[in-house]
Amino acid sequence: xxSVKINRTHYIEDINADMKGxxxxxxxxxxDLRKMGKMTFLTLRDVTGITQIILTDDxxxxxxxxxxxxVVRVTGKIQDTKARDFECExxxxxxxxxxxxxxxxxxxxxxxxxxxxxxxxxxxALDMRNQKTASIFKIRHHVLASLRKIFIEKKFTEITTPKxxxxxxxxxxxxxxxxxxxxxxxxxxSPQLYKEQMTIxxxxxxxxxxxxxxxxxHTGRHLSEFTSVDIEAAFMDYTDVMNVLEDLVLNTxxxxxxxxxxxxxxxxxxxxxxxxxxxxxxxxxxxxxxxxKDAKLEFGDDLLDSHLRxxxxxxxxxxxxxxxxxxxxxxxxxxxxDNPELSESFDLQYGYLELSSGGSRLHNPEKIKIRLSEQxxxxxxxxxxxxxxxxxxxxHAGWGLGLERLLTVILGxxxxxxxxxxxxxxxxxxP
Ligand code: AMO
Numbered sequence: 041x042x043s044v045k046i047n048r049t050h051y052i053e054d055i056n057a058d059m060k061g062x063x064x065x066x067x068x069x070x071x072d073l074r075k076m077g078k079m080t081f082l083t084l085r086d087v088t089g090i091t092q093i094i095l096t097d098d099x100x101x102x103x104x105x106x107x108x109x110x111v112v113r114v115t116g117k118i119q120d121t122k123a124r125d126f127e128c129e130x131x132x133x134x135x136x137x138x139x140x141x142x143x144x145x146x147x148x149x150x151x152x153x154x155x156x157x158x159x160x161x162x163x164x165a166l167d168m169r170n171q172k173t174a175s176i177f178k179i180r181h182h183v184l185a186s187l188r189k190i191f192i193e194k195k196f197t198e199i200t201t202p203k204x205x206x207x208x209x210x211x212x213x214x215x216x217x218x219x220x221x222x223x224x225x226x227x228x229x230s231p232q233l234y235k236e237q238m239t240i241x242x243x244x245x246x247x248x249x250x251x252x253x254x255x256x257x258h259t260g261r262h263l264s265e266f267t268s269v270d271i272e273a274a275f276m277d278y279t280d281v282m283n284v285l286e287d288l289v290l291n292t293x294x295x296x297x298x299x300x301x302x303x304x305x306x307x308x309x310x311x312x313x314x315x316x317x318x319x320x321x322x323x324x325x326x327x328x329x330x331x332x333k334d335a336k337l338e339f340g341d342d343l344l345d346s347h348l349r350x351x352x353x354x355x356x357x358x359x360x361x362x363x364x365x366x367x368x369x370x371x372x373x374x375x376x377x378d379n380p381e382l383s384e385s386f387d388l389q390y391g392y393l394e395l396s397s398g399g400s401r402l403h404n405p406e407k408i409k410i411r412l413s414e415q416x417x418x419x420x421x422x423x424x425x426x427x428x429x430x431x432x433x434x435x436h437a438g439w440g441l442g443l444e445r446l447l448t449v450i451l452g453x454x455x456x457x458x459x460x461x462x463x464x465x466x467x468x469x470x471p
Pocket of ligand 1: 261264268394396398438443
């Protein structure tokens with residue numbers, strides 16, 4: 041390998057037949073090599089696309105032992121091509137190998153030979169050379185861009201809350217604990233308490249960040265480290281934040297379907313726009329639907345995965361389940377004024393899959409203390425949070441949305457591991 045300057049002049053998507061005769065310097069990865077007579081046809085890929093490079097035997101001599109997926113720099117001239125798949129091609133004057141790839145590679149990055157998801161995750165960086173995988177992550181990027189754009193339009197301010205915390209934010213369960221300079225600390229399960237506190241000064245806040253759940257779940261929808269999209273808004277109640285959520289989902293589908301046409305084509309799945317407004321069924325209506333199908337549930341029973349799969353038969357797409365029994369909801373959720381057994385809460389579902397949950401929050405600290413005690417949590421452990429409620433806490437509401445779960449719905453994929461770079465689950469801690 042020789043040391044060469046990189047000084048690439050163009051991305052592959054920027055060259056076209058009108059540039060015939062122009063000298064360009066390209067950089068990228070060798071996707072394929074075919075020798076035909078005195079010529080070698082090399083297909084070169086960079087992040088923007090693929091082109092054909094023609095190498096005479098003389099030029100080829102300098103890189104005789106080149107392997108697929110090696111990184112090369114090509115200097116050459118644009119010319120017309122007979123190849124059907126390309127608009128033009130490059131006749132190489134010089135080619136340099138900048139990094140040689142091993143042979144054989146652990147997975148086929150072209151995806152011609154299908155690899156098991158575990159093998160792909162073990163070689164994730166190489167998997168990213170598979171155009172389907174790369175397209176998933178480009179779409180993830182656009183979804184994030186869309187979410188931020190919509191939040192900003194709605195006057196939400198982005199915040200970043202701590203991920204190392206001294207006490208549980210949602211109650212006791214599902215926390216990873218760690219030693220923090222000799223003190224007990226935890227990884228945050230959600231930004232719940234901090235985002236509520238921030239409504240005092242910023243009114244409308246959002247956060248998009250990794251949060252941690254120590255759940256021993258082995259499903260296509262659970263991760264130990266997932267990305268949560270959270271909002272909290274002063275002077276809103278649960279119907280207001282449901283509207284924000286619905287608007288966000290519909291606009292994000294629209295944004296992705298308009299801005300990611302090439303990626304949808306590569307994945308082979310055209311994004312279908314959901315219809316709004318999303319249906320709303322109450323928890324009690326859900327219970328009736330289930331009991332009509334012999335589920336034998338009583339008021340106060342939680343809706344398990346098996347129940348949600350039955351509800352999915354009637355509601356295959358987006359819908360809200362609202363007004364849950366208060367005893368099924370965390371201490372910070374507000375009860376309904378006309379029936380304190382119920383709460384101003386909701387889950388956003390896509391069929392059986394829970395995408396988001398949220399509600400109106402209690403903002404009276406005395407009520408919060410009572411609810412904490414009812415749930416066997418010690419109000420003293422929440423004193424730092426509760427003091428903010430003495431500083432003019434506005435009525436507020438919010439929700440948390442699982443980004444990976446939303447992405448599986450947008451992409452029509454059934455495993456969250458496909459849409460996060462290096463998934464963490466009870467079995468997977470590396471790479
Ligand atoms: P909840 O615990 O329901 O609510 O979480 C909100 C959403 O986060 C996603 N999610 C997960 N995604 C992947 N793997 C997991 N292990 C996982 N756990 C949760 C789901 C879920 O709907 N503080 C409240 C939200 C609020 O009221 O603002 C909360 O965390 O999509």
